[in-house]
Amino acid sequence: MKLDLASRFADGTATLELGGELDLSTVPEAESTLLELEREPHLETIVLDLRKLEFMDSTGLRFVLAAHARATGSEHRFVVIRGGDTVDRVFRLTLLDERLEFADSPRDLFGDGADA
Amino acid sequence: MDDPAPSPDLGSLEAERSDRLLAERALEREQAALAALAAAGERLEFLADASAILAMSLEVGETLQHLADLTVPRLADWCAVDMVEDDGAIELVAVARVDPSRLDIVREKRRHPVQPDAPRGVANVVRTGRSELLEEMPPEIEEVAKRRPDLVGLLGDLQPRSVMTVPLAAGGRVLGAMTFAFADSGRRYTRADLTLAEDLARRAAVAIENARLYELEREARREGEEARLRLQVLAEAGAAMAASLEVRPALASLTGAAARRICDYSLAYLLGPEGRIVDAVGAHRDPARFGSVERLALATLPDLDSEDDLVAGVLRTGEPMLVPDVTPELRDRVMAPGEQRALALELGFSSVIVAPLLARGRTLGALALVRAGDSPAFDEDDLSFATALAARGGLGVDNARLYAEREYVADTLQRSLLPPVLPEVAGLEVGARYVPASEGTQVGGDFYDVFGADGDHWIAVIGDVVGKGAQAAAMMGLARYTIRTAAIAEGRPSAILQTLNRGILSQTGEQRFCTACCVRLLRSGYGARMTVSVGGHPLPLVLHEDGSIDEVGTPGTVLGVFEDATLADQVVDLSHGDALVTFTDGVTDERDGGEEFGESRLNEVLFSLAGRSAQQIADGVLDAVLGFRTGEPKDDIAILVLKVVP
Secondary structure (H helix, E strand, C coil), X not given: CCEEXXXXXXXXXXXXXXXXXXXXXXXXXXXXXXXXXCCCCXXXXXXXXXXXXXXXXXXXHHHHHHHHHHHHHCCCEEEEECCCHHHHHHHHHCCHHHCCEEECCXXXXXXXXXXX | CCCCCCCCCHHHHHHHHHHHHHXXXXXXXXXXXXXXXXXXXXXXXXXXXXXXXXXXXXXXXXHHHHHHHHHCCCCCCEEEEEEECCCCCEEEEEEEECCHHHHHHHHHHCCCCCCCCCCCCHXXXXXXXXXXXXXXXXXXXXHHHHHCHHHHHHHHHHCCCEEEEEEEEECCEEEEEEEEEECCCCCCCCHHHHHHHHHHHHHHHHHHHHHHHHHHHHHHHHHHHHHHHHHHHHCHHHHHHHHCCCHHHHHHHHHHHHHHHCCCXXXXXXXXXXXXXXXXXXXXXXXXXHHHHHHHHHHCCCCCCCCCCHHHHHHHHCCCEEECCCCHHHHHHHCCCCHHHHHHHHHCCCEEEEEEEEECCEEEEEEEEEECCCCCCCCHHHHHHHHHHHHHHHHHHHHHHHHHHHXXXXXXXXXXXXXXXXXXECCEEEEEEEECCCCCXXXXXXXXXXXXXXXXXXXXXXXXXECCHHHHHHHHHHHHHXXXXXXXXXXXXXXXXXXXXXXXXXXXXXXXXXXXXXEEEEECCXXXXXXXXXXXXXXXXXXXXXXXXXXXXXXXXXXXXXXXXXXXXXXXXXXXXXXXXXXXXXXXXXXXXXXXXXXXXXHHHHHHCCCCCHHHXXXXXXXXXXXXXXXXXXXXXXXXXXXXXX
């Protein structure tokens, strides 16, 4: 099983959808796709959609943290759309669930003040 | 049938049957566990023998021969080791056989070089880095054998019937392959044998790689010495200090050469990293007065802020200085009152040159040359010679420092490859296993350590550095060092991990982080009191003698990412027989296809290991994880077990 990637950009929001397995062998691919996406002009928000991700190890976590660090550095909002329990466990174990912004679905992203 | 005795009611019959069934199952389990234990014990003994061989610093070929000898007959009727040469050719380097008198036959068979594109066998294993297991020789091989009766004749009873070939891989490179064969003994290889062979090959490969690094290091040293020999042609004096690879002896050679050739005595001063003089050496033309010069050098180290001090002036400007005739007033001004002034008077101090020790544009210290009594005053020629000599001195110091740095880097890398020797702790069994990842693209990885802290406390730590390259390796060194140091000042594991968090954050560069579990443990009459803190790491488990398992600790923030890490301490009392099992995510994340080993499998394995020793528990977990996977381990796997024993 490999990593599936789908990226899109609309209204200042860059979304990278990850499916399958994010580990040592697939992180480079995800990294280069995301870096490409981060070059979009008028970028405001970066969204990592992990709902279809089935597995993530510590190198995958490193990818998420590096993306978060870049986003913080360039003052972009950084949101992770929660994955399944296996993936979410990694965030819970590292207490990153308290440190990163999480959403359950893309619709919840702009919930503050806007319509659901 | 007419028996008046009350017939047992169906319920109790059912219960009895299920009791018996349970008892039978328990017996089966027990027997299986005993067999597994015996097998594990045998493997352990075997691997211990192998590790002992690998730990001896022999030449690579010799080591591999010892290793091949060890495998026969326990693991093979014959065993061959092939290595990939620099030009890509595959060479047979070691071979062992049950009957050593017939070794030449194995060699004969392999006289023809291995075809690198062969679809099977050593070439394929070297090319792909994947093991091969042929439980039974396939029929087409028999066909080949029929077509090549010469080969069959040659092989005789050596003809392999079951073969496994495993890669010797370390640091992401395949160095060669080991082939194990059962021939006339009729035995057949199983997956378990393959796991053992792979484990053995992995250890061997790491040892070979270490030996190779060591060789490179020695070669570099030889090259450095050659460069310095060229310097000797340029200036005899310059070479004298080159014999030494440490700063102080290098400076002693420099002052020695100067004192023999150009002055009565000579002093050298060394600048430390903070821009202060940190050391000084001295030499006298007359060996009997060496001690006096040494004392003069060290009595008072020059104060760099002093306007009067000659050495300070040279260090400030980077320019050499000549004072042909030193007046008594100047002498008293530059020499500190007391011992230094008295020694200068005793040794004489009539003409002086001070030149900077320069290397790569930096001033590393200063060389002072002194003439005394009736000796002629220094002139401009002496000044240029002294300047050239000091330049050689600067190079020598720089070389010695570079060498020390390289030693440090090599040492750090090596230590990051080799797990530490675990201490003997009274009332505690310590068991550990570590398997590095097969893909060496990420240097760094898992580490563990157990050491004594204040009083009777013990600190155990296990962690995982996630990052790339030498920086990650350096971070592993940083983590170990920081934890050991922090443990002196800090009692609570959470405070130790906070220190590590800050330590990693203070390093700049590539995004990386570390997860760790730190445990402080104190033995007591009933068992042990343990304080656990966890930073982003899998929570440790306590395995009780009855097989029940508790997760302990509170999840804490991953280390090295946030300034304000959330870390908690949890106090847990352990009874005799309780085992604390700590591990890295390589254990739970190991996968078979899409499925990971996971916590439930870990719990099952631990249940079956209840009551075993700490080392047996670590071995059992590792065997289960390695047996579960299909490919090579992708991540480091580390397991550290502490068991409280009476």
